Amino acid sequence: MYDENFEHYKNARNNGGIIYNNEKHCWELYTYDACKYVLMHDDIFSSNSKYFGGNGGLSFINMDNPEHKEYRNIIAPYFMTSKINEMRQDITDISNELIKNLQFNSDIVKDYAVELPVRVISNLLGIPKNDREKFKEWSDYIIGNKRDDNFAAINNYMIEKLSGLFSQNPENGIMSVISTANVNNRNLDLNEKIGYIMLLIIGGNETTTNLITNMLKALSDNEDIINNLNTERNIHDFIEETLRYYSPIQFLPHRFAIDDTDINGIHINKGQRISVFLGSANRDENIFDKPDEFILRDRNEHIAFGRGPHMCIGAPLARLEADIALNDFLENYKKIRIDNKKSILLENPMVYGYQKMFFG
Known part of the structure; x- marks a missing residue:
């Protein structure tokens, strides 16, 4: 399926890169320059659907500045690189435990790639151990990895659970900061608090889980690179190339033109929806040399984590977890075969x- 998607991206770029999808009623952007332009100009392209007939959203990712910045800044200190690096030893201990329990027939997704970020974000938020699995299930429903009739039940459970956690007036960490936050001279309501947790659960789980499995896929397909990593430990470049080549988030579906505007000579009407295809932008031939080859690049200006004011707040944490995971796999396995x-x-x-991943 994804090979077909990448071919579709290339065809779209070759046909101007800005295409109106009549079925989804939105503009789809496929070139790097067009995608970056929209992401960088939140004064032209809104993230808030409520201005254009939608119902907005609970999270600050659905807000525009200055409101977005004010809400984002409440938790931003916890995701600064210096703060995240304080978690290195704890993450390493979790990774060591998980990787030692992997068997040849283990499902790497379930037993490692899901479990590592779920434990990390759960510890960061103070989520009880027996609820971790449900938090992961909740995020799968929200992002669309899981679709059945049980969403209402798990959603109600999570709201009830989070309501209980907030009612206990947590004294430390992010939960405490969210619980006591003051915006525009008022405390956050329960829906706003839950919106924060929803964002952090999804961002803390999905992106990192997929980045880990995508790294293993890249190692499996590029045996020569393993030797390079074992000698030079060029971990950083490998992680960045994985983010470019197999972008965990392939597109961002919700930007809206605030007024009539043009993108590369294409007229966009006020209120029209725009989807930004990060996975295509990161394979744009005009930006990346040999974009369909996995190459450790000296400069890798991918936009897998977005760009501009809405750039992923959890990117430093995802990169740290990926760094620790990759080092652990390289130290424990001479070869990676999927x-x-x-x-x-x-x-x-x-x-x-990946839903499931097994050693070969």
Whole structure:
């Protein structure tokens, strides 16, 4: 499916890169320059659907500045690189434990790639151990990896659970900061607090889980690179190339033109929706040399985490977890071989990653 998507991206770029989708009633952007332009100009392209007939959203990612900045800044200190690096030893301990328990027939997704970020973000938020699995399930429903009739039940459970956690007036950490935050001379209501947790659960789980499995896929497909990593430990470049080549989030579906505007000579009407295809931008031939090859690049200006004011707040944490995971796999396995027949890709076109992954 994804090979077909990448071919579709290339065809779209070759046909101007800005295409109106009549079925989805939105403009789709496929070139790097067009995608970056929209992401960088939140004064022209809104993230808030309520101004254009939608119902907005609970999270600050659905807000525009200055409101977005004010809400984002409440938790931003916890995601500064210096603060995240304080978690290195704890993350390393979790990774060591998980990787030692992996067997040849283990599902790497379930037993490592999901478990590592779930434990990390759960510890960061103070989520009880027996609720971790439900938090992960909740995020799968919200992002679209899981679709059945049980969403209402899990959603109600999570709201009830989070309501209980906030009612206990947590004294430390992010939960405490969110619980006591003051915006525009008022405390956050419960829906706003839950919106924060929803964002952090999704961002803390999905992106990192998929980045880990995508790194293993890249190692499996590029045996020569493993030797390079084992000698030079060029971990940083490998992680960045994985983010470019297999972008965990393939597109951002919700930007809205605040007024009539043009993008590369294409007229966009006020209120029209825009989807930004990060996965295509990161394979744009005009930006990246040999974009369909996995190459450790000296300069890698991918936009896998977005760009501009809405750039992923959890990017430093995802990179640290990826760094620790990659080092652990390299230290414990001389070769990484993925069984492509048994491993199953996610069916959600918005993300690139695996439902199941097995050693071959």
